[in-house]
Amino acid sequence: MSDVIEIAATTTLLSTRGLSVHYGGVTANADIDLTVDAGEIVGLIGPNGAGKTTFVDAVTGFAKSSGEVRLDGERVDRIAANRRRTAGMARTWQAGELFADLTVAQNLAVAVQRVGLRALISDVFTGSRPPAGIIDEALAMVGLLGVADRRPGELTLGQQKLVGVARALVGGTRLVLLDEPAAGLDTHESREFGAELRRIAATGVGILLIDHDMSLVLDVCDRLYVLDFGRVIAAGSPTEIQDDPAVVAAYLGSPEVQADSLDDGSAAERSAAERSATERSATDGPADEPGGGAR
Numbered sequence: 001m002s003d004v005i006e007i008a009a010t011t012t013l014l015s016t017r018g019l020s021v022h023y024g025g026v027t028a029n030a031d032i033d034l035t036v037d038a039g040e041i042v043g044l045i046g047p048n049g050a051g052k053t054t055f056v057d058a059v060t061g062f063a064k065s066s067g068e069v070r071l072d073g074e075r076v077d078r079i080a081a082n083r084r085r086t087a088g089m090a091r092t093w094q095a096g097e098l099f100a101d102l103t104v105a106q107n108l109a110v111a112v113q114r115v116g117l118r119a120l121i122s123d124v125f126t127g128s129r130p131p132a133g134i135i136d137e138a139l140a141m142v143g144l145l146g147v148a149d150r151r152p153g154e155l156t157l158g159q160q161k162l163v164g165v166a167r168a169l170v171g172g173t174r175l176v177l178l179d180e181p182a183a184g185l186d187t188h189e190s191r192e193f194g195a196e197l198r199r200i201a202a203t204g205v206g207i208l209l210i211d212h213d214m215s216l217v218l219d220v221c222d223r224l225y226v227l228d229f230g231r232v233i234a235a236g237s238p239t240e241i242q243d244d245p246a247v248v249a250a251y252l253g254s255p256e257v258q259a260d261s262l263d264d265g266s267a268a269e270r271s272a273a274e275r276s277a278t279e280r281s282a283t284d285g286p287a288d289e290p291g292g293g294a295r
């Protein structure tokens, strides 16, 4: 492939410049410059409390931030969360759960119902609901079209996690930000989940993936950013990240620790939790999920 074609084929879907978020005295995000291209899976990793969820909150309009956020070149940092969603960016929530009493298709439908009084009144009179086509399209993207009428309890955990992703893909989403979407999956399920993410990215969707499962992120991501105390401390390919002494130090608290220890996500998480307990206790605010699944 010639250089010309390669340049023409790359669309930067998400780009942030100097994105910062402050919670009282805590700098949760500091000057973050990050990009995600169409068709790319970009990992965002870092110890507990590093600012990963905050970054997703800021990009999608759920946290007050300064700096620039662009979606496909257009500034979106001054528009409300629902308008950013309509413009083509969507997120999942760290503890995002499905409605157990609704079918898979209904779980997707409620995620795209319009909000606001005017929409409510017009929906009552017109009986309007999201067209089945866009629900089916999102389910097909995650390979779950066949279970549209089942309830979440009838699905495997891996399938339930994919419904969570499909919910964010509904309505022509071009950029999706996934906050620990594979939490709770075992190694095999996690690998399958990763393969599904690759298929989604192959359709041209840009994916920002947050996860503590190191084998998943190193396996599935094209590039990674590492956050620590709200700052990007490293960025690059999975190989570059694994060998970066600053990353090893951030995760394990000591530069002497071997880089291949990063393969053990649980150890990294444990070490980070111990670190945050000792280093952050003086400054931490509440770590609640803003919005708690509301849209």
Ligand SMILES: Nc1ncnc2c1ncn2[C@@H]1O[C@H](COP(=O)(O)OP(=O)(O)OP(=O)(O)O)[C@@H](O)[C@H]1O
Pocket (backbone or CB within 6 Å): 023, 026, 027, 028, 046, 047, 048, 049, 050, 051, 052, 053, 054, 055, 094, 280, 284, 285, 286, 287, 288, 290
């Ligand atoms: N709504 C909030 N109000 C005040 N402080 C907050 C709020 N949300 C997050 N923080 C603080 O911002 C920092 C970053 O938190 P954040 O939840 O973004 O980290 P994280 O990298 O997603 O962690 P985890 O891996 O545990 O999910 C932490 O110090 C946290 O206590």
Ligand SMILES: [Mg+2]
Pocket (backbone or CB within 6 Å): 052, 053, 054, 094, 179
């Ligand atoms: Mg988080």
